[in-house]
Amino acid sequence: MSELKVQIKNLYKIFGKNPKKVLPQVKTGLGKPELLDQTGHVLGINNVSxxxxxxxxxxxxxxxxxxxxxxxxxxxxLIEPTDGQILIDGEDVLTxxxxxxxxxxxxxxxxxxxxxxxxxxxxxxxxxxxxxxxxxxxxxxxxxxxxxxxxxxxxxxxxxxxxxxxxxxxxxxxxxxxxxxxxxxxxxxxxxxxxxxxxxxxxxxxxxxxxxxxxxxxxxxxxxxxxxxxxxxxxxxxxxxxxxxxxxxxxxxxxxxxxxxxxxxxxxxNRGKVIRLRAIAEAGTPYDGANIPAGTLLNDALQPLAQAPNQTLGVTEPDGRYLGTVSLTKVIGALAG
Amino acid sequence: MEFFEEFPSLGRKTLSGMKQAVDETFKGFSRAYGEQLENFFDPLLRFLIWFEKLLEATPWPIILLVVGGLAWLGSRSWKITIGSVLAFVAIGILDMWEDTMATLAIISVATMLCIAIGIPLGILMSRSDRAQGIITPILDVMQTIPSFVYLIPVVMLLGIGKVPGLLAVCIYAIPPIVRLTNLGIRLVDKDVLEAADAFGTSPWQKLWGVQVPLALPNIFAGINQTIMMALSMVVIASMIGVKGLGVPVLRAISNQYLALGLMNGLAIVALAIIFDRVSQTYGKRLQAYRNGGK
Known part of the structure; x- marks a missing residue:
């Protein structure tokens, strides 16, 4: 993937009187409700990277x-963390x-x-x-x-x-x-x-x-x-x-x-508006029928699939790479979850 | 059983010794530093005298014009403008013009002084809880202690005259402007301040570009209150040598002149109403953006 712009590393934020004191307990796995019960501190961010x-x-x-x-x-x-690191373009914001x-x-x-x-x-x-x-x-x-x-x-x-x-x-x-x-x-x-x-x-x-x-x-x-x-x-x-x-x-x-x-x-x-064929294409034997772009949403693929022979189409990336096949049954299965 | 019948106070001797010691110390202090203090306040005295002379020397039609003009600028209301001018005409006809000018002079100078000291103090209080904790009780004392009590040390230090009068007025009149500046800044919406922070606003930019402008309606309410309280001190200030509408009121009290007292008292009321209406409508116009107006 492309370069990283912002990196958040092991960030903790505890709200309360003495966050530093209870930090070790949080690091050893004390959860939010337990922390509130035992120490009166509120766990805002728990080890987020x-x-x-x-x-x-x-x-x-x-x-x-x-x-x-x-x-x-x-x-x-705008909020100071209790522990952790934040890098923007590799520079530590906290220092x-x-x-x-x-x-x-x-x-x-x-x-x-x-x-x-x-x-x-x-x-x-x-x-x-x-x-x-x-x-x-x-x-x-x-x-x-x-x-x-x-x-x-x-x-x-x-x-x-x-x-x-x-x-x-x-x-x-x-x-x-x-x-x-x-x-x-x-x-x-x-x-x-x-x-x-x-x-x-x-x-x-x-x-x-x-x-x-x-x-x-x-x-x-x-x-x-x-x-x-x-x-x-x-x-x-x-x-x-x-x-x-x-x-x-x-x-x-x-x-x-x-x-x-x-x-x-x-x-x-609505899964049909979120999932694209790319995510469900079955890699396998080359398909010699018509192809459909991998970026097609499931909803938009229903119609072409219903009309295709065997209700199956090949899936290709925009660069021409062949991913596999997809069938109407497969799409309906994905839509149903 | 004597113990319970009378509160076990310090003996008369000890007490009078203590009081004497305090008095002597203060007298010593005033002998040693009185002159320096007078010199310190000298520029203020000169400014006050200059301003008073200016008001008295200006021909009355010009004063009427200025009063009308200021009222219009402040309120943008014909009713208030005409009312103000008519009030001044009535004051002139009833032969209270000179006293009114003297009162106007001391009230204006006192208000300027209160603003010059009060707003920075209020800003300081809003930025530090510690400053607020220290200043608030002092303001409480200033507002509640009978003015005659602080007149004593002020007169001991500076004698009778305009400057002690001015100080007495300011001690009484400054608390509202300090309090309302502090309150106004503290009440500024936290979301707006956070947005300002997020764009890298420096503390100075935030204070003058966001906090003070948004606190202005409250600050103006404070100025309004300060003027009102300064006016209410006019009579007491005249007891220690300040010229103005308070002098005839004092004379009326000691001689039981009902009409004289009433006339001058009502002149003070007229001034108060003019100041109040003009500064209030101006304050309201400042927050026009809140109602989506122009």
Whole structure:
């Protein structure tokens, strides 16, 4: 895979009076409820390691209280960890001075928040330009870049409105434009679309995917919504009680859930929209009939398969590599789980 | 059983000795440093005198214009503007113009002084729980101790005059601005502050670009309260030699002149209402963005 942009190594975060003191107990396997019972400390992150590749969307998923928002705040050190390491481009964020850290936050990372976090006393234009202003960029350059991103997220004409005058979806577009305006390579998105209603959320996901096709940022996206995770994530990590329980691509998570917890999560989703033929092709004898691309979603493969002879087709990668065959029965089996 | 009937106090001798010791020490201190302190406050005195002279020397139509202009700038309301001008006209007709100018001078200088000291103090308190822990009880004392009690040491140190009067007014009037600055900054939305942090805002940028602007409505409520409390000190300040509307009130008390007392008292009330309405509407306009207005 491509180079690693962000590496999280054996991260622990314990909230409470004396986290360092109870850390050894956690390291020897004390769980979250036991820790709370015995010491009154709350286990936020429990030995999480995650390699995040550049230019992809890494989704971190979990229910509320699973530590996902805590985790993302460690990457730009809005929260200090109790133990562990965070590397951005190979540099340890945790050993940085305040000044170095500010530089990372200004130039390398930017963030979108669930509650938007817009500055209510500044107009849309000034909000979008905020990151640049903090960096000390010249006014006309700020105005020009801010305008560019306002146009890109579809807010042209709202430059002089205050955030309070906009709907939630529009406010989050401002948040997105503000995050993109600094040209940071890493985009941290903390439940960025969770506060929006489903249609607007879908819209915002589309905007994000569209922008990503062009910008190729390293995006770390936090969500509690599996559909959102499967739609956006190149890679998905699932957290529970602060510990990582599975990490992989969308089909991996759906087809081979690590435990009942994840299986429970995934049982209601529409597999046909997530799994591609690549994941279920049976390697075997060469097939001399028609071929179908490996990237086809199961849903989209049903029709061609039903019409194919023997209801079987060959599966090929875009580069022409032959993967094997797939039959209608096989696809239906995969859809049923 | 004598023990229970009367509280076992220190003997009269010990007590008077203690009181004398305190008095003597303070007198010694005031003899040694009184002059230096007076010199220290000299620029303030000069500024106050200059401002008072300026107000008194300015022709009354210009003052009326300035009052109207400031009221309009602050409130953007015709009702308040016209009301303010009419109040000043009434004050002039009832021959209280000069006293009103003197009161206006001391109130303005006291308010400026309170803002100049109070806002930084409030900011300090908001940034450190320890500072808050130390300053809060001091503010409590300043607000509740009878003003006559701190008039004694102030007069011992600086004598009778404008500066001690000004200090007395400030001691009484400064707590609200300090408290509300502190409160306003502490109440700023944590999510907004986190967002500011995430974009690499330095503490200085955060203070002036985010915290103070968002605390302004509260800070303005503090300024408003400070002005009101300064006005209510006018009569007491006139006891130690401050000119203004308080002097005729004092004269009215000692001679039982009902009309004189009422007129000057009402002039103080008029000033208070003008200051209050103008500064409040200005504070409200500052938070227009909250209601989605312009």
């Amino acid at each position: 995650l390699d995040i590749p550049a230019k992809q969307i890494q989704v971190v998923m979990g229910l509320s209280g699973s530590g996902k928002s805590t985790l993302i705040r460690h990457i730009n050190r 940085m001075s305040d000044r170095q850290l500010r530089d990372v936050r200004r130039k390398k990372t930017s963030m979108v928040f669930q509650k938007f976090g817009l500055l209510p006393h500044r107009k849309v234009m000034e909000n979008v330009g905020y990151g640049l202003e903090v960096q000390g960029v010249k006014d006309d350059e700020i105005a020009q870049k801010a305008q560019h991103w306002i146009d890109r997220v579809g807010l042209t004409g709202y430059e002089n409105h205050y955030p309070g005058q906009l709907s939630g979806g529009m406010q989050q577009r401002v948040g997105l434009a503000r995050a993109l305006a600094t040209d940071a390579e890493i985009l941290l998105m903390d439940e960025a679309f969770s506060a929006l209603d489903p249609l607007i959320r879908y819209d915002m996901q589309s905007i994000l995917l569209e922008l990503q096709d062009e910008l190729h940022k390293t995006i770390i996206f936090i969500t509690h919504d599996l559909d959102e995770a499967l739609r956006l994530g190149d890679k998905i990590a699932i957290l529970r009680d602060g510990a990582m329980i599975q990490e992989g691509t969308a089909p991996q998570i759906v087809l081979t859930p690590a435990d009942d917890y994840i299986a429970d999560f995934t049982k209601d989703i």
